[in-house]
Amino acid sequence: MRRFCTRTLSPSRQLCSKSTKLPTERAQRSTRRPRISDSLTPKRRSPASLSETVSPVERTTRTPCRRVCSKDTPVRGARDGKTHQVGRVFPSIGPTDSGRKTIDRSGFPARLGTVPARSSAYARSLRFPRAENPLRAQGYHLPFAAHLGYITIVRGGWFSRQSLRSWPATEPPMSTEPRLQLRLALLFLALVVWGCENSPRAHRVTDLATEVAEDGPQDNAADLVDEEIDVLPALATLHNGTTTLVVDPAASRLQLFRGDSLLLEVELESLQLGVVGAFDDAKLYDPYGFFFASILTPAPPLKRWVSATDIAAIEEAGAGLTVQVRFDADRILPLHIAPAADSDRFSLELEQLPVADGLDVPVYVRLRAKVDPTEAFYGLGEVFDKVEHRGTVRAMQMELDSSSESGGNEAHVPIPLLLGTRGWGLFVESYQAGLFDVASVDADRVDLIFAVADGARPLNFKFHLFSEAAPIDLTRHYYELTGFPIRPARWALGPWLWRDENLDQAEVLDDIKQIRDLDLATTGLWLDRPYATAVNTFDFEATHYPAPQEMIDAIHALGLRVALWHTPYLDEAHPATADLLAQAEGLGFYPTKTGLQRLNGWGRPLDFTNPRAVAWWQDHVRAYTDMGVEGFKLDYGEDVVGGALGIRSEWSFYDGSDERDMHARFQHGYHQTYAELLPESGGFLLCRAAAWGDQVRVSVIWPGDLDASFDRYGDTVTPANGNPYNAVGGLPAALVASLSLGPSGFPLFGSDTGGYRHSPPDKETFVRWFESTALSPVMQVGTSDNDLPWVFKPENGFDPESLAWYRQYARLHLRLFPYVWTYLDRLQTDGRPIQRVLGLVHPELGVHPSDVFLLGDSLLAAPVVERGARERSLVLPDGDWLDWWTGESVGGGPLTVAAPLGTLPLFVQAGALVPMLRPTIDAMAPTSDAARVDSYATDAGALWVRTSAGPEHSFELFDHTSVSQASSGVVTTLTAASGEEFVSGAVFEVIAEAAPPSSVLLDGAALSELGGVAELEGSAPGWFYETGTRTLWVRVPAGAHEVVVGR
Template identity: 25%
Template sequence: MKFTNGYWLLREGITAAYPAQVLDAVPGPGTLRVHAPTQHIRHRGDLLKGPLITVDCTAPMPGVIGVRITHFEGGVENGPHFELHHEPHDPVVAVDDKEATLTSGDLSVRFRLDGDWRMEFQADGRTLTSSDVKAMALMETAEGQHYIREQLRLNVGTSVYGLGERFGPLVKNGQSVDIWNADGGTSSEQSYKNVPFYLTDAGYGVFVDDPGKVSFEVASEQVSRVQFSAERQQLQYYVIHGPTPKEILRKYTALTGRPALPPAWSFGLWLTTSFTTSYDEQTVTGFVEGMAERDLPLSAFHFDCFWMREFNWCDFEWDPRVFPDPEGMLRRLKDRDLHICVWINPYIAQRSPLFAEGKAAGYLLKRPDGGVWQWDLWQPGMALVDFTNPDACAWYASKLEALLDMGVDCFKTDFGERVPTEVTWFDGSDPERMHNYYTQLFNKTVFDVLRKHRGEGEAVLFARSATAGGQQFPVHWGGDCESTYESMAESLRGGLSLGLSGFGYWSHDIGGFEGLPDAGLFKRWTAFGMLSSHSRLHGSSSYRVPWLFDEEAVDVLRHFTKLKLSLMPYLYGAAHQAHSEGIPMMRAMMLEFPDDPACASLERQYMLGGDLLVAPVFSEDGEVSYYVPEGTWTHFATGEKVTGPRWVRETYDYLSLPLLARPGAAIPVGSVDDRPDYTWADEVTVRVFEPADGSRTTVRIPREDGTAPVEITVVREGTRLRAETSDASLPWGLEVAGGPSARAAAGTAVLALTLSDARG
């Protein structure tokens, strides 16, 4: 929200009060409280008028400092609140005549006591950002609305990222962003996944601890500041020190929750019925058999909305006219080694038998007058399940448990964005704060059911909406995109932005959701989709099996599916890192190369894990431009070398795209390419790319059973490359890209290669 008319004036009807100076600083055990009058205190008469702003500083974990700005503190705050995780430590508080500081780890907040207002955050001997004169403010409109606003300075050249899954430019500088979940597709400023957290390339990130509507002006209202505001009497935010972008994400996800680790099978190919297409068991079986006949490995099959009867969404009952024997059908599909997903949402249509049941029990969201809130947008007379009611959660979960008992493995948790505010929640939650937070309760309820019935390592969703902390319940997909190259590119921007907001895994509808892609677009999107964290073929009114496009589409899908499955030893290692550290599998280039200014705004390419560069092709003619950072990179498929830093322009056929291995990378490649869940270390080949002399690289290959990973350490000594494994019981191999290779039988712990030249 903008409050000013240019730099000098306020907008008509807006009044502002700014902290002018520090009146006093009160230290406490690991805390610091500052009282800041909104006028300079020249004599005692100035002490008789307000407002007075109170600023409380705390430190939930080393390197993270919380700031709470308060005007009136007598109000009732009904929640909800983000669940945050604290790490006990001992912040250092110091107050003297000139300054007051609180230090947590390497990060300090400092208040000037002998002059005009200034609060600054310092680390590594420099000021990261600051709240200067006329930055922090109490803003009031002519209608009596009261906002707390903060502005944090942006140093020259600083770029801002994150704020959820946003489909515009990856760098948020110059943008206005409202944190307000909406079902707006992928082609507007709206987002399904809004996260009040931004990350910078200047050593810090900022998380606004407010689940409601927070408005960000990112170098837009004040071009040298990031502004955030909310209609509140109190606002809390945290400054998170890195210094690297990865370390910022580690600390942010430690604070808000790390992603769960999805099951191995979920990384394979998912096929769906699509949305409004006509299908029955014969249709589904035909698709599954068609995939098998064409040697297209399939891991999961998804039934979209019409597995239930029309106007009954959701009643969680199979439409008997189309699926007269659902238990038998699911058993037959599972006999083909498939996992089953079904579509659900948190809305209950009036015709659903569950509407009367939920209404009678008080499980549905209510209007202020006590009646059930309803509307006709999406399903006639639909209501929302009130997940603030524990009994409603248990009721909803019981419906899902029946499906799990039937053979369903996971759920696509659709919708959850269109949540009204003129309502009354069971637990008294503030409707405005609950709008974004509703999806957290919805997805958690479903995820908890899966954890209970399928086990900790088997729970997985396909979720559309989210907010801060939603990364704990993966996987999320990018929503309703068009079948165009432009929408393919905006989908990638959304996924990279979400990854910079703490989410570890992300997917999208291969070929686009709305419309029918031509064969060329489908094939280009297939390559991108199979080199994403999770891969799903899905559409709106048309099927997405490849033979409906052309025979080459079958070849393309087969090629990239098998490539992905063979990379599972590498990809599941990246998945473990997302789970344990909060580093996303699909990474914006700035995350891996924060010191390369050319990477700051790159949004048409990404790193898949830490060692593979992917540049999808967004053109009919196959031409693509991509940036190669410093060093000698290697095309993964051909072994061709590309030396950076430089831009490269090339043309690719449908069976290829820029997929480059990082200099010094050691990438484990599996021996199986027809399923994602296998013993990844058995017959594994470690491919080594441009190892530097004296380098020592350890590859950790996860085990599917969750026990300690197999470690293979590769050492370059002059023209000799030596590797040793922690588990000699498994046969394995070593290969230098474009050079020699060797394989070992079980019982061999060490392999050595003589390189053809000093470069390797």
């Protein structure tokens, strides 16, 4: 390990250093002189070569310096004759007046005289032969910052400044630019003369001690003579892909760059330890109270904040660095920095060392990053007020909130992942209590605080920094660190239907009959409680469900799949669970300490860190999965909280963990227990709460109990009874939650369409809600008042009109399956959300609405989320867009469109291709009644593709079916090639065609005109033009074909 430390010497004296390359293989590599562009734009490297190319320090040794140079001592040439590297300095944020860029100690561009851009394209390898005259270095292009009196030396990625007065004599290669050669030679000569006097006495050890004694204590002189010393580099840089992390000891800061763009900066004084005089294990170290101190959440224990002051040393650590950060005279902590293999990402870990007796104990780490004061921020998990976070403080755990009707802050899925729209991301790898202040105090500051309280040795604090050219691509880095999302069964995308309470088996059977009789596209349903004798007796109550296996078989026969509501408790007050309770207690399957009790209505949660408890629970759950249950709605499980009123709520689990991290990690064990029981072909888990990393086992997030209304989160509502409350939020909050989760690592979300609290929803609320969820990846429909689409009641106002609209949108949702599933498939490599908030995809628009989104690349929806609104204003991205319903063309920019009830403002990019299932599709799962149920499992059928004349587009589906469109004005060319599942050809639906085509050719031969749309269902190729809708339909057979449409 190489260690670079700081020394303080007299201003008039500089320490001389000499370097010698050790690894001979480095010297034997290609003799091509490295280009500056090589340093500026590192290429992606394979893991095998990473240690060589990204290593921060070229392996060097330094001969101990035997003298100190002063103004009166000239510099001699180096004696070793070895190669020294002079290379590129780091690029600045903006352009300079010359071709070369650099960063001076303040971070601003430093002009480099008249060095031209062309000659600065090379880094020079200089040899220092013994007793050579520096005047022979004619024409050498010396990269220096003249106003600082320093040159920048690069050694294998290290940037260090050395005084020009101590620069050794050189014999560089000859230049081809004589005028510049002469200027630099003269300048170099002047600097040498101005520097040190060449005195033989300067090399004697006795003279060194004498000179040091003049400027400092005698004991330091001996250290200088006997110790090998390296000067702390002025800049240490790590390159990874196109991302660079710069450690600047002189300016005491860390900087994250992408190319030449500065994305984020951390000044050392903004890295702080929150300390206490002594650690008190009974206290609650939750930083939430720093921002929201109240009786319920008092200010947490804190003696003082200790800021980092400077960098004491920098060490090479494999491909990364270890930066020794000084916080005070008695505390230096290592900050380990490592580049991720072949990725634009770095990990940074502040290691907490054991606390010496008498020192204050760190219990928090605080990081205040400097950001662009105009950029926007996304991520941080599920929120309900607004999807863009600027100006907010987000807790990473559940907190009491007496102002909300729910009594909490609704932090069911907090994810410590912050994304900036300038293309950077920050992920904190911690389950401890924490929060993010997202520019709520200072417009250019993001402030994050996390607890590290764990006794005499606090927890390490680890976080990751990464960048991408497009901010929508940032979440991929989070997945690479924590795991890519699990894909559910195909039928799990919905639509699903459910009742809050089913009366009995007869009602369930009647519901599935209504679904098929009313021709409602539906893929599954779940049974909510009560269906068992008691909560988790693992049975069906015999009186109301006399033949559960027959019921499940009947559900399957109609192409539906079934799931059950479940929790991690036994009903401890019910006699039906007495035997199970006795077993669990006797075998030690509960946490040994359970903190606050009865945050649910049934009992203690099982300890899922105990493998025997997990196996025991799974044995009982299999009673359901063996009957054909393929999914679970996992409710509750949020009992483990840190505490309240400043007092710790102590929990203790089998694996030794406690509530400090199990407030989050409990969800992992809870969900994993059920995930392991799902069929290999899929299944699904619909979960209310989750923690980071849980996406590998949780299929879909559901937001819990939202209001059956248009209320926004935090609105004060006065109902008919006159008792006001602050709303959790209705349809607007559901949309915010969905859009916030996608970039945060949970791409599938399904709110209760219609809402839950204060049900029933009225007709307008229900219609606007299913308009919105039809264009989300998951559509699940149900309320606390059992308001299914065909249940017409005076209280909800549902009627045949709303039922017809529901039928239309449910089928559209199911028809979009090939489009949505393809993006879910691509997500496994690109990490992009499926439902994409507009401001993260198009930050250049400067707008960040919480109610406009793209579904995939090509569809844009703007749901109506205000009661009584019959038009919608929005901003479209640049380009041509078509109204999905009418084919009307609109351009990018601000737009107001009509939005009558029953019409979702929905747009498609001109020329884009949207693959869909056939218009008659009912289900995804197998059915034994194919005559009644049109299921994808029975026959995938022809692929239907909606498109239009426009810019060239192509689309490859999950099964490798591919389609394309290209237009030249008078001719549109369509291609289709069958894949693995869509083997029956394709039907192109070309919208916005003003007139019938003049010709339609299939592979060069004329296609016959069909008599109507109904004939498209057959396998024979042909075309049909529908005048009323201005739509051209073209049927293409299986295989690979080209269609040319002439106008």
